[in-house]
Amino acid sequence: MDPIDVTKRLGRWSAGRGPLYALLAAGLRQLIDDGELSPGAPLPPDRALATALAVGRSTVVAAYDLLHDEGRIVRRQGSGTRVAGTPQVDPLGTTSEPMFLDLLEPRSDVISLACAAPDRPPAELTESYAAMLPALAATTDDIGYYPAGHPVLRRAVAEYYRGRGVPTEPAHILVTTGGQQALSLLARAYLRPGDRVLVEAPTYPGALETFREQAAVLSGLPPGLDGFAAAVREHRPAIAYVIPTFQNPTGSVLSVLARRRLAETAAAEGIPLIDDEVLAELGFPGHQTPPPLAAFADTVITIGSLSKSVWGGLRVGWIRAAAPVISKLARIRAVHDLGGNLPAQLAAAELLPHLDDLLRRQAPERKMRHDHLRAELARRLPDWAAPPVEGGQTLWIRLPYGDGASFAQxxxxxxxxxxxxxxxxSSGGSESSVRIHFLHPPETLSTAVDRLAEAWRTYRPPSRPATAPPALAM
Structure with missing residues (x-):
């Protein structure tokens, strides 16, 4: 591709704060994600693009390296730099981006084991909508704009945390349109191009995409967060993001001692620590969920949501943080979104006091489906390593050979x-792993495993590992 053409498409890529390489990577990232640079498209050589942009070659190399680590571009000796993916369409008319396909172009003949969320509203949710109707009908002198969330739901969420032993007032709660918006608001509030973010490796891909959208630089830590204190001192990150309970994708649970150490270290170092608790209440029968990180330090920022625990279509989440942080986030949200769906918030307020009962009722079914999927995998794909988990929604599977990206295709x-x-x-690892969820009914899971077994029977790994596309994942 002509470097002048790329330069024109980039526009004012250097406008902003942060290192030039991070700003350049952000500009190219947007062109790739928006489809301006299509899969397989060649990118200019380092020197040519550096000359066209009037920057040092090291700036272009660093930007390309960052995009390569994200899986957005492929760099090969002798064949140059290209946008990741292939321009050809396979015989079934599919792409190699399952999450985009699942959400944007759903196909009735494809079983999705990629996007994990309950696929039907429980009776408790419809009952909660019915219970809130009198209050909604009686509403007067209220235009319904609440950037911080409706007061009734903020009080209900605060009471929910007090019930878990974490002192919380409504001023500590911001209601969001699901956990993903919560992450987006926090990224806007705390990150500038080139800022460092500490994340687990692997972790929830929706968080990775949100941080990359702000042109942040990601540093990975293994699940269990070994080396967290050393990484904080070395990188001085702008924020750290963790999933200590039923970690997505591994399903691991951080011990109480490790939680205390993590929260206290972040507080002592002045690092905002985001505790993603979206999956925290999804334990199997008999599992005792450890306390949230906020129980050990009042500086922790907690994310919660009902979309994973109740229904994917219930787009109600929240952020729990110190009151000044909540005020700042509410101002940011007011610019982009004057408030969420009010009937959904009123229904959520009705539902929250009964959430524990709902989850206890559903836990045996989730455990049964988890066990069924593992049994089917052991029967049809005995060489796959699929460790059990104590809750959550997904299995983290290690393939005996090949790479997850090419097998996903x-x-x-x-x-x-x-x-x-x-x-x-974000560390560039986990090539030999895949993530699948166990939320489907047993008969659907059995069919899915049969199809996976047939795909594995005919699978031949490429000579070079495939590159996974950016995933819009849940």
């Missing part, structure tokens, strides 16, 4: 979508 040709591990790992 093979699986999609057999009408099953899964997530490649490399798309969930």
């Amino acid at each position: 093979a699986a999609l040709r057999h009408r099953v979508s899964i997530l490649a591990g490399s798309g969930l790992d």
